[in-house]
Amino acid sequence: MRDETPLISVVVLTYNSSKTVVETLDSIRDQTYPRIQLVVGDDCSTDNTRDVVQSWISNNASRFEEALLVKTSHNGGVTMNKTNAYKSVRGEWVKGIAADDRLKPQCLERFLYHANETGKKIFSCQLDLFSGSCLDLKKGQDVYDNYFRCICESQDKQLHRLLYDTYFIPGPSLFYSMSLYWEVNGCDTRFSMWEEYSFAYRILKAGYRVTPVYEKLVEYRYEENSLCRINTSNKPRTSYMKYMNDKRLCFWYYQFWRWFFNGHFCDAMDKASDLGRTCFIHRHWDNRFLVAISRFYQLFSPSWYCSKFRKLFKR
Numbered sequence: 276m277r278d279e280t281p282l283i284s285v286v287v288l289t290y291n292s293s294k295t296v297v298e299t300l301d302s303i304r305d306q307t308y309p310r311i312q313l314v315v316g317d318d319c320s321t322d323n324t325r326d327v328v329q330s331w332i333s334n335n336a337s338r339f340e341e342a343l344l345v346k347t348s349h350n351g352g353v354t355m356n357k358t359n360a361y362k363s364v365r366g367e368w369v370k371g372i373a374a375d376d377r378l379k380p381q382c383l384e385r386f387l388y389h390a391n392e393t394g395k396k397i398f399s400c401q402l403d404l405f406s407g408s409c410l411d412l413k414k415g416q417d418v419y420d421n422y423f424r425c426i427c428e429s430q431d432k433q434l435h436r437l438l439y440d441t442y443f444i445p446g447p448s449l450f451y452s453m454s455l456y457w458e459v460n461g462c463d464t465r466f467s468m469w470e471e472y473s474f475a476y477r478i479l480k481a482g483y484r485v486t487p488v489y490e491k492l493v494e495y496r497y498e499e500n501s502l503c504r505i506n507t508s509n510k511p512r513t514s515y516m517k518y519m520n521d522k523r524l525c526f527w528y529y530q531f532w533r534w535f536f537n538g539h540f541c542d543a544m545d546k547a548s549d550l551g552r553t554c555f556i557h558r559h560w561d562n563r564f565l566v567a568i569s570r571f572y573q574l575f576s577p578s579w580y581c582s583k584f585r586k587l588f589k590r
Contacts, residue, residue: 279391282340283383284312284366284453288356292374293324295496299374300331302494304338308383313342315374316360319350324374341365352467361461370450377494379403385492386450395486397451397478399426399444403491406498415497419445423487430484437476444485446471447493455483 285303289296296315303313315328325344332342345360357371368390370383382400389398402419404412425433425442436442449471459477462470478485 280308280310281367281387282310282312282365283308283387284314284364284369285378285383286357286360286364286369286371287313287315287374288318288353288360288371289315289320289324289328289374290318290350290353290356291320291322291324293320293322293327295375296324296327297331299372299377300328300335302377302379303372304335305380306378306383307381308387311339311383312364312366313339314345314360314363315343316345316347316356318347318352318356351464354462354464354467354470354473357470358461358464361456364453367453368450369453369456372447372493373496375496376447377405377496379492379494382492385490386488389486389488390450390452393486395484396455397449397483398486398488399423399448400450400488400490400492402445402448402493402495404497405494406496408498412497419495423448426485426487430479430482433485434479437472437479443472444475445495446474447495449474449485450488451478 287296287299287303292299300313300315303311313332315332317325317328325346328344332344336342343363345363347356347359351359361369368387370378370386372378386398386400389395401423404416404419406412422442422445425436426444426448428436433442433444437444455478456474459474459481461474463473463477475485
């Protein structure tokens with residue numbers, strides 16, 4: 276008989292998050308779902324984040340089946356922090372969240388309801404943006420609402436958009452089974468700043484569709500100085516540069532080098548990083564360069580023609 280209340284693990288990733296992490300942890304404590312394992316992964320914060328988290332856990336440990344702080348030995352980026360934290364996950368399902376976002380009270384309960392109703396392994400909900408400053412949230416909300424409309428598409432369209440478009444699947448919106456996480460070997464640690472993109476790529480390449488949940492279950496913090504946004508100056512931050520290179524270039528070049536040169540993934544990553552930095556930082560070409568060459572690549576890709584023939588014969 277299927278357990279109606281399986282253990283759900285919530286993984287919080289922190290780095291210098293002392294000002295916001297308590298708000299995040301409170302939102303997890305206040306969940307309507309009873310069985311929760313809390314795992315906080317800290318990436319060698321230089322502020323007092325670890326002390327804040329440890330104190331909060333000491334005061335709230337009785338709420339959870341297990342609550343622990345997992346520390347990294349050195350600062351390795353978001354993906355390494357996530358990979359390290361997930362080694363301690365015991366739940367059948369997992370919900371990841373950054374240490375400045377919040378879960379709505381019924382978040383876990385509603386995700387599990389959809390999992391039981393559909394039998395699927397991975398879900399993405401709508402996001403409700405909020406800000407601690409006076410930012411106009413409408414523009415940001417429109418962007419994330421558009422991402423969700425793409426999530427409502429078929430699996431093959433999701434994959435195509437991930438590779439050839441500006442589309443991505445926001446990590447804060449995801450909820451999935453740990454069996455699926457291990458099936459696709461988790462995230463790729465070569466992408467230090469963009470762990471959700473590498474994970475979504477592996478999921479879609481394995482043939483799974485990310486199932487949409489038409490509910491706003493997560494509150495996503497939207498600030499002027501966040502990693503995925505550029506400051507008012509014209510020069511992108513170093514972290515932003517790496518973030519964009521990971522997202523928009525590396526996976527397509529992996530596909531290209533593997534097919535054209537029969538190369539290895541690490542070689543492709545090196546080439547993609549160098550070329551991406553040149554195109555995006557010095558010339559500000561952004562995705563136009565990627566899309567143009569990807570279309571050229573399709574003309575010489577046997578797999579692309581095979582997919583077209585398969586669709587033709589299915590009619």
